[in-house]
Amino acid sequence: MDEAVRADWGRTDMDLTSMGGTRASPGRPTEVVVDLTRIEDNAAFLRALLQPGQRLMAVVKADGYGHGAVPVAEAALRGGASWLGVAVSEEGVALRNAGINVPILVLGPSHASQICQAVAYDLDLTIFDHAQLEVLAHAARAHQTRARVHLKLDTGMGRVGLQSDQLDARWVNALRGPDLSWVGISTHFAASDDDDPEPTRRQLSRFLDALEQLRWQGALPPEIHAANSAAVLKYPGTHFTLVRAGLALYGLKPFDSVDGLKPSLAWYSEVVYLKTVPAGFHVGYGGSYTTDRPQQLAAVPVGYADGYRRIWSNRSHVLIRGRRYPVVGRVSMDQITVAVPTEDPVNVGDRVTLLGSDGDGAVPAEELAFLMDSIAYEVVTGVSQRVRRRYRSD
Ligand SMILES: *Cc1c(COP(=O)(O)O)cnc(C)c1O
Numbered sequence: 001m002d003e004a005v006r007a008d009w010g011r012t013d014m015d016l017t018s019m020g021g022t023r024a025s026p027g028r029p030t031e032v033v034v035d036l037t038r039i040e041d042n043a044a045f046l047r048a049l050l051q052p053g054q055r056l057m058a059v060v061k062a063d064g065y066g067h068g069a070v071p072v073a074e075a076a077l078r079g080g081a082s083w084l085g086v087a088v089s090e091e092g093v094a095l096r097n098a099g100i101n102v103p104i105l106v107l108g109p110s111h112a113s114q115i116c117q118a119v120a121y122d123l124d125l126t127i128f129d130h131a132q133l134e135v136l137a138h139a140a141r142a143h144q145t146r147a148r149v150h151l152k153l154d155t156g157m158g159r160v161g162l163q164s165d166q167l168d169a170r171w172v173n174a175l176r177g178p179d180l181s182w183v184g185i186s187t188h189f190a191a192s193d194d195d196d197p198e199p200t201r202r203q204l205s206r207f208l209d210a211l212e213q214l215r216w217q218g219a220l221p222p223e224i225h226a227a228n229s230a231a232v233l234k235y236p237g238t239h240f241t242l243v244r245a246g247l248a249l250y251g252l253k254p255f256d257s258v259d260g261l262k263p264s265l266a267w268y269s270e271v272v273y274l275k276t277v278p279a280g281f282h283v284g285y286g287g288s289y290t291t292d293r294p295q296q297l298a299a300v301p302v303g304y305a306d307g308y309r310r311i312w313s314n315r316s317h318v319l320i321r322g323r324r325y326p327v328v329g330r331v332s333m334d335q336i337t338v339a340v341p342t343e344d345p346v347n348v349g350d351r352v353t354l355l356g357s358d359g360d361g362a363v364p365a366e367e368l369a370f371l372m373d374s375i376a377y378e379v380v381t382g383v384s385q386r387v388r389r390r391y392r393s394d
Contacts, residue, residue: 029270030302032387033356034067036075037394038264042249043079045260046232054239057083057225059246061091061107066380067250067265068389070098076249077102085244089114092123105150105184107244109160115139115147124148124183128162133174140179150184150223151175155206156199157190164210172219184223184242185211192238193230193254200231204238230254252365252376263364265380266356267387271320271338271348273299283337284329289314296340298325300352303334307383308354315371318352321345322359355379 047056058076060069073084073095084100086092087108095104105124106114112135118125119139127136127149140147151171154161162171164187175182187207191199207226214220224240229248231238234255247254251263276296283289283297300318304310310331317324318338328339340346355363365376372378 028301030306030387031268032383032389033266033268034389034391035264035394036071036391038251038262039072039075039249040079042251042261043076043081046245046248047080049232050239050243055083055242056081057085057105057242057244058249059085059244061085061087062381065246065250065377066383069094071391073100083242089118089123093117093121096121119143119145119147124150126150126152128152128160137179146179146181148181148183150186153185153187153207153210155187155203157188164206167210167213172217182221184221184225186225189226189228189231192228192234200235233258247377250380267354267383269300269302269352269354271298271346271350271352272301274346274348276342285332286330288330289328294342296342296346298338298340298346300336300338301334302336302354303332305333305384306387308336309372311372316368317363318354319358319361319363320350320352322361324361
């Protein structure tokens with residue numbers, strides 16, 4: 001072996017970025033591109049559905065539904081959101097460390113160590129259990145502050161939350177204690193995206209009963225919130241003082257008949273290898289696809305380890321040069337194969353749109369969700385951290 005080659009081979013500090021020459025974004029061509037202007041526009045659109053005095057919380061849990069929490073949060077705040085929502089305290093800390101200082105509510109349940117962290121970083125906490133109160137009081141005293149809390153009522157979601165008919169004087173007294181700042185009361189709808197409004201109506205009615213009871217005691221906290229995206233769009237009577245929108249902020253539809261939202265995430269890769277094969281050619285693990293005529297097979301470097309689901313094997317489509325082509329054979333961990341008719345022009349280096357639009361073609365997140373018997377939330381949050389995120393503003 002040539003000495004120079006041998007030397008290079010053995011280098012452990014190989015700078016891969018310099019090997020790509022002049023390419024603007026070196027490395028694997030598989031990436032998510034998020035249009036932050038669209039996030040901003042969606043926030044403004046949702047905001048316009050609210051009355052004066054009602055505010056928008058941008059829900060940016062799970063790394064901003066896979067879009068990237070910090071850039072999304074900043075875009076949503078530019079678009080008129082004034083609160084942020086996260087699932088766990090660690091996500092709130094990341095936003096604080098990025099210099100964001102608006103109110104941030106931890107929507108999910110918190111472990112004792114997370115409660116301490118939340119208090120230290122001035123995050124609002126969701127509580128529903130007396131056992132949490134002692135930890136809160138302790139953390140508040142340790143940080144010489146009052147812990148900001150929102151009481152969550154279960155009005156029919158059947159998950160975390162105090163059963164709304166168990167809100168009693170003991171709770172009210174505890175929430176008015178010296179170490180707490182009782183900021184809000186909330187509930188969460190189980191079926192606001194459903195065609196049938198009855199379940200939401202029943203939940204709303206239980207929530208209103210609880211609010212009425214607090215009003216009688218002169219104990220209503222300043223913030224009252226219940227609406228997720230679907231309820232923001234469909235049920236103005238659920239807006240109260242604050243709404244919590246996730247899905248719609250990203251331009252994804254909680255139900256079909258929504259207009260005015262702009263999808264903000266596109267997922268791209270590239271054709272890295274191309275060959276023409278005869279009829280009767282088997283493709284991929286298990287040979288689950290056999291060509292019925294000569295075809296071009298395009299290899300695309302994305303797989304289930306990137307969040308391109310194995311269940312999409314022989315089901316999903318991608319776009320190349322604006323045209324739809326089927327994914328054939330099994331989705332592997334790191335690769336898929338796309339079948340292109342021999343007469344269609346395709347080249348190595350062509351962009352492949354896995355999710356998003358290209359010319360007249362589109363592969364919406366809702367389509368990929370349907371193919372896995374799920375919802376768009378799972379598609380976008382499922383794009384793994386191996387996939388680079390890039391941001392643009394129109
Ligand atoms: C995730 C979440 C939301 C946002 O729901 P979308 O349907 O994405 O708008 C609102 N409230 C709570 C409590 C949540 O956990």
